[in-house]
Amino acid sequence: MRIFSYTNMMNVIATLSTLAEPTRLAALRILWDGGEHCVCELMERLESTQSRMSRHMGVLKSAGLVTDRRDAQWVRYRRNPNLPPATIAIVDAVIAALPGQKKKAA
Amino acid sequence: MRIFSYTNMMNVIATLSTLAEPTRLAALRILWDGGEHCVCELMERLESTQSRMSRHMGVLKSAGLVTDRRDAQWVRYRRNPNLPPATIAIVDAVIAALPGQKKKAA
DNA sequence: CCAGAATATTTGCTATTGCGCATATGCGTA
DNA sequence: TACGCATATGCGCAATAGCAAATATTCTGG
Numbered sequence: 451m452r453i454f455s456y457t458n459m460m461n462v463i464a465t466l467s468t469l470a471e472p473t474r475l476a477a478l479r480i481l482w483d484g485g486e487h488c489v490c491e492l493m494e495r496l497e498s499t500q501s502r503m504s505r506h507m508g509v510l511k512s513a514g515l516v517t518d519r520r521d522a523q524w525v526r527y528r529r530n531p532n533l534p535p536a537t538i539a540i541v542d543a544v545i546a547a548l549p550g551q552k553k554k555a556a
Numbered sequence: 557m558r559i560f561s562y563t564n565m566m567n568v569i570a571t572l573s574t575l576a577e578p579t580r581l582a583a584l585r586i587l588w589d590g591g592e593h594c595v596c597e598l599m600e601r602l603e604s605t606q607s608r609m610s611r612h613m614g615v616l617k618s619a620g621l622v623t624d625r626r627d628a629q630w631v632r633y634r635r636n637p638n639l640p641p642a643t644i645a646i647v648d649a650v651i652a653a654l655p656g657q658k659k660k661a662a
Numbered sequence: 663c664c665a666g667a668a669t670a671t672t673t674g675c676t677a678t679t680g681c682g683c684a685t686a687t688g689c690g691t692a
Numbered sequence: 693t694a695c696g697c698a699t700a701t702g703c704g705c706a707a708t709a710g711c712a713a714a715t716a717t718t719c720t721g722g
Binding site: 594595596606607609610611613614626628629630631 | 666667668669670671
Protein backbone atom coordinates (compact mmCIF):
# COMPACT_ATOMS: atom_id res chain seq x y z
CA MET A 451 0.00 0.00 0.00
CA ARG A 452 2.44 2.56 -1.11
CA ILE A 453 1.71 3.13 -4.77
CA PHE A 454 -1.09 5.63 -4.80
CA SER A 455 -0.24 9.26 -4.27
CA TYR A 456 -1.01 9.05 -0.57
CA THR A 457 0.02 12.60 0.00
CA ASN A 458 -3.42 13.71 -0.90
CA MET A 459 -5.34 10.45 -0.85
CA MET A 460 -4.86 10.43 2.88
CA ASN A 461 -6.54 13.80 3.20
CA VAL A 462 -9.61 12.36 1.59
CA ILE A 463 -9.44 9.36 3.87
CA ALA A 464 -9.19 11.65 6.87
CA THR A 465 -12.24 13.58 5.76
CA LEU A 466 -14.17 10.38 5.25
CA SER A 467 -13.34 8.91 8.62
CA THR A 468 -14.29 12.18 10.21
CA LEU A 469 -17.68 12.06 8.54
CA ALA A 470 -18.21 8.40 9.32
CA GLU A 471 -19.55 8.96 12.80
CA PRO A 472 -23.24 9.66 13.50
CA THR A 473 -22.88 12.45 16.03
CA ARG A 474 -20.22 14.19 14.00
CA LEU A 475 -22.12 13.92 10.77
CA ALA A 476 -25.28 15.20 12.42
CA ALA A 477 -23.37 18.13 13.88
CA LEU A 478 -21.77 18.97 10.59
CA ARG A 479 -25.13 18.89 8.93
CA ILE A 480 -26.34 21.51 11.37
CA LEU A 481 -23.24 23.63 10.87
CA TRP A 482 -23.48 23.24 7.14
CA ASP A 483 -25.95 26.13 6.99
CA GLY A 484 -22.99 28.42 7.56
CA GLY A 485 -24.30 29.85 10.80
CA GLU A 486 -22.69 29.74 14.20
CA HIS A 487 -23.75 27.21 16.78
CA CYS A 488 -22.45 26.73 20.29
CA VAL A 489 -21.64 23.35 21.75
CA CYS A 490 -24.56 23.59 24.12
CA GLU A 491 -26.99 23.94 21.24
CA LEU A 492 -25.56 20.99 19.36
CA MET A 493 -25.51 19.04 22.56
CA GLU A 494 -29.21 19.59 23.06
CA ARG A 495 -30.31 19.10 19.50
CA LEU A 496 -28.32 15.91 19.14
CA GLU A 497 -29.11 14.60 22.58
CA SER A 498 -25.47 14.15 23.26
CA THR A 499 -23.21 14.56 26.24
CA GLN A 500 -21.05 17.55 26.98
CA SER A 501 -17.80 15.68 26.80
CA ARG A 502 -18.81 13.67 23.80
CA MET A 503 -20.01 16.65 21.86
CA SER A 504 -16.96 18.69 22.68
CA ARG A 505 -14.68 15.91 21.68
CA HIS A 506 -16.45 15.33 18.37
CA MET A 507 -16.35 19.01 17.58
CA GLY A 508 -12.65 18.88 18.21
CA VAL A 509 -12.31 16.14 15.63
CA LEU A 510 -14.33 18.09 13.08
CA LYS A 511 -12.13 21.07 13.80
CA SER A 512 -8.81 19.32 13.46
CA ALA A 513 -10.08 17.78 10.25
CA GLY A 514 -10.43 21.34 9.07
CA LEU A 515 -14.13 21.02 8.42
CA VAL A 516 -15.23 23.57 10.98
CA THR A 517 -13.94 26.67 12.67
CA ASP A 518 -14.43 27.84 16.21
CA ARG A 519 -14.54 31.20 17.86
CA ARG A 520 -14.70 32.09 21.49
CA ASP A 521 -17.61 34.35 22.37
CA ALA A 522 -17.83 35.08 26.06
CA GLN A 523 -18.33 31.78 27.80
CA TRP A 524 -19.42 30.07 24.64
CA VAL A 525 -17.50 28.62 21.76
CA ARG A 526 -19.24 29.13 18.47
CA TYR A 527 -18.56 26.62 15.79
CA ARG A 528 -19.31 27.08 12.15
CA ARG A 529 -18.56 25.50 8.83
CA ASN A 530 -15.06 26.36 7.68
CA PRO A 531 -15.60 29.03 5.02
CA ASN A 532 -12.40 28.13 3.22
CA LEU A 533 -12.96 24.52 2.35
CA PRO A 534 -11.55 23.26 -0.93
CA PRO A 535 -14.29 22.66 -3.53
CA ALA A 536 -13.58 18.94 -3.62
CA THR A 537 -14.27 18.67 0.08
CA ILE A 538 -17.43 20.72 -0.19
CA ALA A 539 -18.60 18.43 -2.95
CA ILE A 540 -18.11 15.39 -0.76
CA VAL A 541 -19.95 16.83 2.22
CA ASP A 542 -22.73 18.12 0.00
CA ALA A 543 -23.21 14.68 -1.47
CA VAL A 544 -23.17 13.03 1.93
CA ILE A 545 -25.63 15.44 3.46
CA ALA A 546 -27.89 15.12 0.45
CA ALA A 547 -27.91 11.37 1.02
CA LEU A 548 -29.18 11.77 4.54
CA PRO A 549 -32.87 11.42 5.28
CA GLY A 550 -34.32 14.94 5.17
CA GLN A 551 -36.23 16.46 8.05
CA LYS A 552 -39.54 15.99 6.29
CA LYS A 553 -41.23 19.34 6.01
CA LYS A 554 -44.96 18.96 5.73
CA ALA A 555 -46.09 18.57 2.15
CA ALA A 556 -48.44 21.06 0.51
CA MET B 557 -27.57 9.76 19.95
CA ARG B 558 -31.00 8.54 19.16
CA ILE B 559 -32.86 11.46 17.68
CA PHE B 560 -31.85 11.47 14.04
CA SER B 561 -33.61 9.06 11.72
CA TYR B 562 -30.85 6.51 12.12
CA THR B 563 -32.66 4.02 10.00
CA ASN B 564 -31.12 5.50 6.96
CA MET B 565 -28.43 7.72 8.43
CA MET B 566 -26.61 4.58 9.43
CA ASN B 567 -26.51 3.43 5.84
CA VAL B 568 -24.66 6.56 4.93
CA ILE B 569 -22.33 6.07 7.85
CA ALA B 570 -21.67 2.52 6.73
CA THR B 571 -20.83 3.67 3.24
CA LEU B 572 -18.51 6.32 4.59
CA SER B 573 -16.61 3.98 6.87
CA THR B 574 -16.27 1.56 4.02
CA LEU B 575 -14.72 4.24 1.87
CA ALA B 576 -12.49 5.51 4.64
CA GLU B 577 -9.74 2.98 4.09
CA PRO B 578 -6.94 3.53 1.56
CA THR B 579 -6.81 0.08 0.01
CA ARG B 580 -10.57 -0.13 -0.26
CA LEU B 581 -10.93 3.31 -1.74
CA ALA B 582 -8.19 2.62 -4.25
CA ALA B 583 -9.85 -0.64 -5.22
CA LEU B 584 -13.22 0.97 -5.61
CA ARG B 585 -11.70 3.63 -7.78
CA ILE B 586 -10.45 0.94 -10.09
CA LEU B 587 -13.78 -0.83 -10.14
CA TRP B 588 -15.60 2.41 -10.66
CA ASP B 589 -15.01 2.15 -14.40
CA GLY B 590 -17.71 -0.51 -14.41
CA GLY B 591 -15.44 -3.25 -15.71
CA GLU B 592 -14.61 -6.53 -14.06
CA HIS B 593 -11.38 -7.01 -12.17
CA CYS B 594 -10.15 -10.10 -10.38
CA VAL B 595 -8.62 -10.01 -6.94
CA CYS B 596 -5.23 -10.91 -8.34
CA GLU B 597 -5.25 -7.84 -10.55
CA LEU B 598 -6.23 -5.49 -7.74
CA MET B 599 -3.69 -7.17 -5.53
CA GLU B 600 -0.93 -6.42 -7.99
CA ARG B 601 -1.98 -2.93 -8.90
CA LEU B 602 -2.42 -1.92 -5.28
CA GLU B 603 0.63 -3.77 -4.05
CA SER B 604 -1.46 -5.49 -1.47
CA THR B 605 -1.53 -8.93 0.07
CA GLN B 606 -3.84 -11.74 -0.93
CA SER B 607 -5.58 -11.96 2.41
CA ARG B 608 -5.77 -8.23 2.86
CA MET B 609 -7.17 -7.63 -0.59
CA SER B 610 -9.68 -10.42 -0.28
CA ARG B 611 -10.87 -9.12 3.02
CA HIS B 612 -11.25 -5.57 1.82
CA MET B 613 -13.17 -6.70 -1.22
CA GLY B 614 -15.44 -8.58 1.12
CA VAL B 615 -16.12 -5.38 3.00
CA LEU B 616 -16.87 -3.48 -0.18
CA LYS B 617 -19.18 -6.26 -1.19
CA SER B 618 -21.12 -6.47 2.04
CA ALA B 619 -21.45 -2.70 1.95
CA GLY B 620 -23.22 -3.29 -1.33
CA LEU B 621 -20.79 -1.18 -3.31
CA VAL B 622 -19.51 -3.98 -5.49
CA THR B 623 -20.66 -7.26 -6.91
CA ASP B 624 -18.71 -10.43 -7.47
CA ARG B 625 -18.99 -13.25 -9.91
CA ARG B 626 -17.12 -16.50 -10.06
CA ASP B 627 -15.40 -17.11 -13.38
CA ALA B 628 -13.41 -20.33 -13.40
CA GLN B 629 -10.79 -19.98 -10.73
CA TRP B 630 -11.16 -16.25 -10.55
CA VAL B 631 -13.62 -14.04 -8.81
CA ARG B 632 -14.43 -10.97 -10.82
CA TYR B 633 -15.50 -7.94 -8.93
CA ARG B 634 -17.22 -4.97 -10.40
CA ARG B 635 -19.07 -1.87 -9.35
CA ASN B 636 -22.60 -2.69 -8.25
CA PRO B 637 -24.75 -1.60 -11.20
CA ASN B 638 -27.77 -0.98 -8.98
CA LEU B 639 -26.48 1.60 -6.57
CA PRO B 640 -28.89 4.26 -5.38
CA PRO B 641 -28.17 7.66 -6.93
CA ALA B 642 -27.30 9.18 -3.59
CA THR B 643 -24.58 6.62 -3.07
CA ILE B 644 -23.24 7.10 -6.55
CA ALA B 645 -23.08 10.82 -5.92
CA ILE B 646 -21.00 10.29 -2.79
CA VAL B 647 -18.55 7.95 -4.42
CA ASP B 648 -18.27 10.18 -7.47
CA ALA B 649 -17.45 13.15 -5.27
CA VAL B 650 -14.91 11.17 -3.28
CA ILE B 651 -13.17 9.79 -6.33
CA ALA B 652 -13.14 13.21 -7.92
CA ALA B 653 -11.36 14.50 -4.85
CA LEU B 654 -8.56 11.98 -5.23
CA PRO B 655 -5.37 13.01 -6.92
CA GLY B 656 -5.79 12.08 -10.58
CA GLN B 657 -3.36 9.88 -12.44
CA LYS B 658 -1.95 12.84 -14.30
CA LYS B 659 -2.35 12.25 -17.98
CA LYS B 660 0.26 14.20 -19.91
CA ALA B 661 -1.02 17.63 -20.90
CA ALA B 662 -1.33 18.66 -24.55
C1' DC C 663 -8.74 -38.45 -8.04
C1' DC C 664 -4.51 -35.22 -7.76
C1' DA C 665 -1.93 -31.02 -8.09
C1' DG C 666 -1.95 -26.28 -8.44
C1' DA C 667 -3.89 -21.60 -9.00
C1' DA C 668 -7.05 -18.09 -7.10
C1' DT C 669 -9.79 -16.76 -3.11
C1' DA C 670 -11.67 -16.91 1.29
C1' DT C 671 -11.45 -17.50 6.17
C1' DT C 672 -9.64 -18.49 10.92
C1' DT C 673 -6.53 -17.03 14.48
C1' DG C 674 -3.92 -14.18 17.46
C1' DC C 675 -2.34 -9.63 17.95
C1' DT C 676 -1.96 -4.52 17.98
C1' DA C 677 -3.72 0.00 17.20
C1' DT C 678 -7.46 3.02 17.07
C1' DT C 679 -11.86 4.85 18.35
C1' DG C 680 -15.70 6.26 21.15
C1' DC C 681 -17.53 6.59 25.79
C1' DG C 682 -18.31 8.06 30.64
C1' DC C 683 -16.57 10.12 34.58
C1' DA C 684 -13.99 13.31 36.85
C1' DT C 685 -11.34 17.30 36.61
C1' DA C 686 -9.34 21.40 34.61
C1' DT C 687 -9.72 25.82 32.18
C1' DG C 688 -11.74 30.21 30.35
C1' DC C 689 -14.86 33.88 31.02
C1' DG C 690 -18.33 37.00 33.19
C1' DT C 691 -20.34 38.77 37.33
C1' DA C 692 -20.90 39.71 42.03
C1' DT D 693 -11.36 36.72 44.87
C1' DA D 694 -15.15 33.50 44.57
C1' DC D 695 -18.78 31.36 41.97
C1' DG D 696 -21.08 29.54 38.13
C1' DC D 697 -21.67 28.50 33.35
C1' DA D 698 -19.67 26.64 29.03
C1' DT D 699 -16.20 23.93 27.18
C1' DA D 700 -12.03 21.09 27.01
C1' DT D 701 -9.20 17.24 28.52
C1' DG D 702 -6.99 13.28 31.13
C1' DC D 703 -7.88 8.52 32.17
C1' DG D 704 -9.26 3.83 31.99
C1' DC D 705 -12.26 0.73 29.51
C1' DA D 706 -14.68 -1.90 25.88
C1' DA D 707 -15.37 -2.55 21.22
C1' DT D 708 -13.71 -2.46 16.60
C1' DA D 709 -10.60 -2.63 12.64
C1' DG D 710 -6.66 -4.07 10.11
C1' DC D 711 -2.70 -7.04 9.57
C1' DA D 712 0.16 -11.29 8.74
C1' DA D 713 0.55 -16.10 8.63
C1' DA D 714 -1.58 -20.35 8.19
C1' DT D 715 -5.24 -23.10 6.59
C1' DA D 716 -9.47 -24.13 4.05
C1' DT D 717 -12.16 -23.94 -0.16
C1' DT D 718 -13.26 -23.88 -5.10
C1' DC D 719 -12.27 -24.67 -9.60
C1' DT D 720 -9.32 -26.41 -13.75
C1' DG D 721 -6.56 -29.49 -16.16
C1' DG D 722 -4.58 -33.93 -16.47
